[in-house]
Amino acid sequence: MRQIISKEPWWALPPKPGQDEFELEWGWLVHYNEGEPRFEFIKERPSDSEIRNRKSCRTTPTPE
Template sequence: MTLISREPWWLVPPQPGQQEQDLHWGYLEIYADGHTVFVDQRPSDQELAERKSCRHFPEAEKN
Protein backbone atom coordinates (compact mmCIF):
# COMPACT_ATOMS: atom_id res chain seq x y z
CA MET A 1 0.00 0.00 0.00
CA THR A 2 1.40 3.34 -1.04
CA LEU A 3 0.13 6.43 0.77
CA ILE A 4 -0.26 9.34 -1.66
CA SER A 5 -2.01 11.93 0.53
CA ARG A 6 -2.65 12.60 4.22
CA GLU A 7 -4.50 15.74 5.18
CA PRO A 8 -6.64 17.11 8.02
CA TRP A 9 -10.29 16.21 7.48
CA TRP A 10 -13.53 16.30 9.45
CA LEU A 11 -15.30 13.06 10.36
CA VAL A 12 -18.73 14.60 9.65
CA PRO A 13 -19.30 17.83 7.64
CA PRO A 14 -20.32 20.85 9.71
CA GLN A 15 -23.93 21.74 10.28
CA PRO A 16 -25.18 25.29 9.65
CA GLY A 17 -23.71 27.59 12.29
CA GLN A 18 -21.31 24.96 13.66
CA GLN A 19 -17.82 26.24 14.42
CA GLU A 20 -14.61 24.66 13.15
CA GLN A 21 -13.30 24.00 16.67
CA ASP A 22 -16.43 21.96 17.51
CA LEU A 23 -15.83 19.37 14.76
CA HIS A 24 -14.33 15.91 15.15
CA TRP A 25 -11.05 16.17 13.22
CA GLY A 26 -8.65 13.52 12.01
CA TYR A 27 -6.67 12.72 8.87
CA LEU A 28 -7.94 11.49 5.55
CA GLU A 29 -5.38 9.13 4.04
CA ILE A 30 -5.62 8.33 0.35
CA TYR A 31 -3.75 5.34 -1.07
CA ALA A 32 -2.51 4.66 -4.60
CA ASP A 33 -5.05 1.87 -5.07
CA GLY A 34 -7.87 4.39 -4.51
CA HIS A 35 -9.03 3.44 -1.03
CA THR A 36 -9.28 5.98 1.78
CA VAL A 37 -8.92 5.72 5.54
CA PHE A 38 -10.00 8.18 8.25
CA VAL A 39 -7.35 8.24 11.00
CA ASP A 40 -8.94 9.30 14.30
CA GLN A 41 -6.07 11.48 15.51
CA ARG A 42 -6.56 15.22 15.92
CA PRO A 43 -4.24 17.32 13.72
CA SER A 44 -2.28 20.12 15.36
CA ASP A 45 -3.78 23.61 15.37
CA GLN A 46 -1.12 24.63 12.83
CA GLU A 47 -2.06 21.75 10.49
CA LEU A 48 -5.73 22.76 10.72
CA ALA A 49 -4.92 26.41 9.99
CA GLU A 50 -2.78 25.48 6.96
CA ARG A 51 -5.08 22.83 5.46
CA LYS A 52 -5.99 23.12 1.80
CA SER A 53 -9.25 21.16 1.86
CA CYS A 54 -12.30 20.82 4.07
CA ARG A 55 -12.90 24.56 4.27
CA HIS A 56 -16.61 24.73 3.44
CA PHE A 57 -18.71 25.88 6.37
CA PRO A 58 -22.42 26.41 5.66
CA GLU A 59 -23.87 29.78 6.53
CA ALA A 60 -25.94 29.95 9.67
CA GLU A 61 -29.61 29.74 8.82
CA LYS A 62 -31.25 33.13 8.60
CA ASN A 63 -34.64 33.71 10.18
Protein backbone atom coordinates (compact mmCIF):
# COMPACT_ATOMS: atom_id res chain seq x y z
CA MET A 1 0.00 0.00 0.00
CA ARG A 2 1.33 3.44 -0.99
CA GLN A 3 2.06 5.53 2.10
CA ILE A 4 3.53 9.03 2.46
CA ILE A 5 6.58 9.07 4.73
CA SER A 6 7.26 12.81 4.41
CA LYS A 7 6.20 15.87 2.43
CA GLU A 8 8.48 18.92 2.38
CA PRO A 9 8.61 22.24 0.53
CA TRP A 10 11.32 21.95 -2.14
CA TRP A 11 12.56 24.08 -5.03
CA ALA A 12 12.29 22.84 -8.63
CA LEU A 13 15.79 24.16 -9.42
CA PRO A 14 18.50 25.37 -7.02
CA PRO A 15 18.75 29.16 -6.63
CA LYS A 16 21.32 31.20 -8.51
CA PRO A 17 23.78 33.16 -6.34
CA GLY A 18 21.97 36.08 -4.71
CA GLN A 19 18.52 34.97 -5.92
CA ASP A 20 15.71 35.50 -3.41
CA GLU A 21 14.17 32.18 -2.39
CA PHE A 22 10.64 33.53 -2.92
CA GLU A 23 11.44 34.05 -6.63
CA LEU A 24 12.05 30.31 -7.06
CA GLU A 25 9.59 27.77 -8.39
CA TRP A 26 8.48 25.76 -5.37
CA GLY A 27 6.63 22.51 -4.94
CA TRP A 28 6.48 19.53 -2.62
CA LEU A 29 9.00 16.70 -2.40
CA VAL A 30 6.97 13.69 -1.34
CA HIS A 31 8.68 10.55 -0.05
CA TYR A 32 6.62 7.36 -0.39
CA ASN A 33 7.19 3.92 1.06
CA GLU A 34 6.53 1.51 -1.81
CA GLY A 35 8.87 -1.41 -1.17
CA GLU A 36 11.87 0.70 -2.14
CA PRO A 37 11.77 4.38 -1.10
CA ARG A 38 10.36 6.58 -3.87
CA PHE A 39 10.31 10.38 -4.28
CA GLU A 40 7.99 12.56 -6.34
CA PHE A 41 8.05 16.33 -6.95
CA ILE A 42 4.57 17.87 -7.00
CA LYS A 43 4.32 21.30 -8.67
CA GLU A 44 2.00 22.89 -6.12
CA ARG A 45 3.44 25.98 -4.42
CA PRO A 46 3.57 25.79 -0.62
CA SER A 47 2.52 28.88 1.30
CA ASP A 48 5.18 31.51 2.08
CA SER A 49 4.98 30.42 5.72
CA GLU A 50 5.60 26.76 4.78
CA ILE A 51 8.59 27.81 2.65
CA ARG A 52 9.99 30.02 5.42
CA ASN A 53 9.62 27.27 8.07
CA ARG A 54 10.91 24.33 6.00
CA LYS A 55 13.44 21.95 7.58
CA SER A 56 15.33 20.99 4.42
CA CYS A 57 16.30 22.41 1.02
CA ARG A 58 17.88 25.46 2.61
CA THR A 59 19.74 28.13 0.69
CA THR A 60 23.39 28.75 1.49
CA PRO A 61 23.98 32.32 2.64
CA THR A 62 26.09 34.35 0.24
CA PRO A 63 29.27 35.69 1.87
CA GLU A 64 29.32 39.50 2.03
